[in-house]
Amino acid sequence: MPEFAVELRNVSKRFPGPSGEIVTAVNNVTMQIKDGEFFSMLGPSGCGKTTSLRMIAGFELPTAGEIYIHDRPMGHTPPYKRPVNTVFQNYALFPHMTIGQNVGFGLEMKGVEPKEIQRRSSEALEMVRLAGYEKRMARQLSGGQQQRVALARALVNHPEVLLLDEPLGALDLKLRKEMQLELKRLQREVGITFVFVTHDQEEALTMSDRVAVMSAGNVLQMGAASEIYEKPNCRFVADFIGETNFLEGAVKAQTGRDVDVELAGGLLCRATADEGSQVVSGQKVTVTMRPEKLGLRPWQGADNVYDGRVEEVVYIGTDTHYTVVLAGDQRLRVREQNDDPLSRPLAAIGDAVKVYCDEVSARVLTE
Amino acid sequence: MAIDNSAQLVDAPPRNRWQGILLALPVTLLMTVLLVVPLIIIGVNSFGQRGPDNTIIYNFNLNNYLRLLGISEPGVWDTLYLEILVRSLWLAFQSTVLVILVGYPLAYFIARAPRKQRNFWLFLVLVPLWTNFVIRVYAWIMILRNQGVLNSLLGWAAGLFGLNFTPLDLYPSDFAVLVCMVYEFLPFMILPMFTSLEKIEDSLYEAAADLGANTWNTFWRVTFPLSLPGIVAGTILVFIPVMGTFIVSDILGGRQVILVGNLIQRQFLDARDPVFGSAATIVLMVMTLAVTLYYTRKFGFAEEAFGR
Numbered sequence: 001m002p003e004f005a006v007e008l009r010n011v012s013k014r015f016p017g018p019s020g021e022i023v024t025a026v027n028n029v030t031m032q033i034k035d036g037e038f039f040s041m042l043g044p045s046g047c048g049k050t051t052s053l054r055m056i057a058g059f060e061l062p063t064a065g066e067i068y069i070h071d072r073p074m075g076h077t078p079p080y081k082r083p084v085n086t087v088f089q090n091y092a093l094f095p096h097m098t099i100g101q102n103v104g105f106g107l108e109m110k111g112v113e114p115k116e117i118q119r120r121s122s123e124a125l126e127m128v129r130l131a132g133y134e135k136r137m138a139r140q141l142s143g144g145q146q147q148r149v150a151l152a153r154a155l156v157n158h159p160e161v162l163l164l165d166e167p168l169g170a171l172d173l174k175l176r177k178e179m180q181l182e183l184k185r186l187q188r189e190v191g192i193t194f195v196f197v198t199h200d201q202e203e204a205l206t207m208s209d210r211v212a213v214m215s216a217g218n219v220l221q222m223g224a225a226s227e228i229y230e231k232p233n234c235r236f237v238a239d240f241i242g243e244t245n246f247l248e249g250a251v252k253a254q255t256g257r258d259v260d261v262e263l264a265g266g267l268l269c270r271a272t273a274d275e276g277s278q279v280v281s282g283q284k285v286t287v288t289m290r291p292e293k294l295g296l297r298p299w300q301g302a303d304n305v306y307d308g309r310v311e312e313v314v315y316i317g318t319d320t321h322y323t324v325v326l327a328g329d330q331r332l333r334v335r336e337q338n339d340d341p342l343s344r345p346l347a348a349i350g351d352a353v354k355v356y357c358d359e360v361s362a363r364v365l366t367e
Numbered sequence: 368m369a370i371d372n373s374a375q376l377v378d379a380p381p382r383n384r385w386q387g388i389l390l391a392l393p394v395t396l397l398m399t400v401l402l403v404v405p406l407i408i409i410g411v412n413s414f415g416q417r418g419p420d421n422t423i424i425y426n427f428n429l430n431n432y433l434r435l436l437g438i439s440e441p442g443v444w445d446t447l448y449l450e451i452l453v454r455s456l457w458l459a460f461q462s463t464v465l466v467i468l469v470g471y472p473l474a475y476f477i478a479r480a481p482r483k484q485r486n487f488w489l490f491l492v493l494v495p496l497w498t499n500f501v502i503r504v505y506a507w508i509m510i511l512r513n514q515g516v517l518n519s520l521l522g523w524a525a526g527l528f529g530l531n532f533t534p535l536d537l538y539p540s541d542f543a544v545l546v547c548m549v550y551e552f553l554p555f556m557i558l559p560m561f562t563s564l565e566k567i568e569d570s571l572y573e574a575a576a577d578l579g580a581n582t583w584n585t586f587w588r589v590t591f592p593l594s595l596p597g598i599v600a601g602t603i604l605v606f607i608p609v610m611g612t613f614i615v616s617d618i619l620g621g622r623q624v625i626l627v628g629n630l631i632q633r634q635f636l637d638a639r640d641p642v643f644g645s646a647a648t649i650v651l652m653v654m655t656l657a658v659t660l661y662y663t664r665k666f667g668f669a670e671e672a673f674g675r
Contacts, residue, residue: 058576079576079577080579088574089570092570095593096593105575105578157579
């Protein structure tokens, strides 16, 4: 078995735009999706994630580059000859067919025996917890149920890769959370490679083994969910995934991965640079710090300590968010867990506080 | 439950019922005066007997219907009128089928054309309707007659290949009537077909392809069934008027092609036999209704079936 289920090699897609200009939807993207993994393409709308997915499915052909599915170049192979199946954003169930006919459609096209179609369809429906729904029409089902039918309709064909185009976008929050877990469970059960497209960073982190963060047709960073969150390689990724603080400054000194950055207002910050990233003295950089890695409570050996004044306190149940103004009018958002049994706030608006931060939690971004 | 309650809150207040009746009043009056009352008169007349000086004797008998069936004289079965009825049915059937076959590809093409172009194509479909119906029918004489456009073109083409050409006898004929019917009623098929086809979302075609259906299978399993409501609607819009029309057969059929429409017209205007004309009218209506009902029961107003 080849290592990669899907491989994009230098794939670009350019469309003629509405006023004749050329729009680059996907720009020279290379990515490898490992066999059996849950892979997400994450990014804001227009970042090229859906176009990439549609090119894998065969609905669009790349302008340049090649797509491989289990090492086979796809070239101009039409969608109906590709070993992939798609779950569409709006489900795209056939309105004139029953649920059973919908689920059995793919097998029917393959020329499977009617008896066998029936058996495998009901098996697939059982897998998505819709056993016995064969005779109903799509419109009689709720959005969440239609979603699961769409899943069954794709999975029943045992595709080599399952493509999911924002499949949970139309569901309400609670149902979406349920379906996220359900999808994850299904993926573990069937062991098929899932390629999932979403603009919801939390969804991507929850479900994926690996995530590709995309913007303006480019893949900015690709890696495990924790890697992307903990070690963003650029400002866009840090900002798009989770909440973070950005502080602007200039490099003062560098030893290996340890970087001393001089922030506005003369504050010094000891921060960590990415492996292999080149920074030189005097270079303008951004330092990113996740709010939950900062603290108002002191700890042993904190590398950075800043004096500040609390500007805002927001209580959100499990945590409290503090906005602290530092010298040079720089603001830091600090997230403290409410683990005090009496939930006494650590500080009130206007209090003078110290903010603590470790070197490893302050990351230097050069772009 | 909360949703159910709120639904009741917005339930129509009683005043709305009067609003509904008021809104329906103009068309109800119009239909009563111009359709229901005349129909009752025709229905009553059809059981009457022709009197002297254009009068009608109301003596309630079935003679007009028996005459239509050709069994008014004992021992003789005169099939003249039955043949007219069957011929009309057959022509309406042929026209409808041809209109479907000619119209479907065009409707499909327009529905799949870029959104901006669709209105232009639909506009072109409707352009012929700007010309008077009768004039359009006469125009077909220019095309089909012996020295007409078609024969001239064919003759010229034959000349290019050095062949002998005898002009085709296309007018007047059954063929001319059929061609003109197809031409006249094409827009009424294309529009509802287009509406049905346009409603099919692109993602359904993609889903079919994704699930392994090639173009042929996608058409027969997805496109065609989903466009059936348009075909059904179009068929009703074409079949019914073709059944009743008399102008086309009058002009292009010479006096050879007599349809039930011509029969009725002649009874009222030439033969001055309104009671027999009334009976023929009722039979035409019942026949059309029967065919339409059977057809819609069989294929359904699929709209409802799909919940669209």
